[in-house]
Amino acid sequence: MRLTILNDNVPSKGLINDWGWSVLAEGKHRFLFDADTRGEVLAHNSKVLGVSLENLDFAVLSHWHYDHYGGFEYIAGLNLRLRLYAPPGGKVRGLKIVEVHSAGKVADGIWTSGAVDGFEQAVGVETPSGLVVIVGCSHPGADRLTKAILEVSDYEKALLVIGGFHYPSQRTLERLAQMAEFIAPAHCSGDSAKAYVKGRYPEKFVEVRTGSVLEV
Numbered sequence: 001m002r003l004t005i006l007n008d009n010v011p012s013k014g015l016i017n018d019w020g021w022s023v024l025a026e027g028k029h030r031f032l033f034d035a036d037t038r039g040e041v042l043a044h045n046s047k048v049l050g051v052s053l054e055n056l057d058f059a060v061l062s063h064w065h066y067d068h069y070g071g072f073e074y075i076a077g078l079n080l081r082l083r084l085y086a087p088p089g090g091k092v093r094g095l096k097i098v099e100v101h102s103a104g105k106v107a108d109g110i111w112t113s114g115a116v117d118g119f120e121q122a123v124g125v126e127t128p129s130g131l132v133v134i135v136g137c138s139h140p141g142a143d144r145l146t147k148a149i150l151e152v153s154d155y156e157k158a159l160l161v162i163g164g165f166h167y168p169s170q171r172t173l174e175r176l177a178q179m180a181e182f183i184a185p186a187h188c189s190g191d192s193a194k195a196y197v198k199g200r201y202p203e204k205f206v207e208v209r210t211g212s213v214l215e216v
């Protein structure tokens with residue numbers, strides 16, 4: 001599977017950047033996880049990075065915060081009546097919202113944590129090398145979201161956990177380190193969380209920024 005980071009909080013030359021998060025996942029299924037703040041960012045960056053945002057199989061929204069759903073109207077324009085798996089509480093013109101409540105299967109080899117605290121979901125994607133967990137902001141805790149994914153997918157450990165960890169405590173990061181072979185703190189994780197993982201688990205740390213492409 002290939003993960004293309006269309007936008008992260010850390011900028012890269014030649015790409016538009018703001019405070020937001022959006023990842024294109026291309027494996028057995030092609031789907032967008034979160035859509036940053038605005039369509040311009042997705043349009044520009046996908047063009048520069050050479051990926052198409054058309055013909056998606058579905059889309060996933062982690063939670064209803066603007067830095068994650070702002071670009072979905074643009075995506076709706078490219079993908080007529082696309083399904084958007086989202087926690088309850090919002091809608092996007094042109095997309096078909098599939099409300100996610102409890103943990104379960106979204107598609108073959110893809111699981112949702114369910115709306116943890118009724119509010120935020122993460123997804124797990126099966127790849128030939130292991131389970132990849134993608135999170136948005138992790139308001140309920142990146143460790144809790146990851147644990148929910150491991151439980152529903154019946155995996156003992158994740159290969160990679162990637163996304164925003166929302167200024168996690170050291171305890172949260174330690175728990176994550178137990179559950180994942182690789183950790184990619186992004187978006188709202190904060191510099192100190194990145195430094196902590198990098199310092200304590202250099203073999204696990206994966207650096208990502210706007211425009212990063214990870215082959216899993």
Ligand SMILES: [Fe+2]
Pocket residue numbers: 063065137139
């Ligand atoms: Fe958020």
Ligand SMILES: [Fe+2]
Pocket residue numbers: 020021065067068136137164187188
């Ligand atoms: Fe966020």
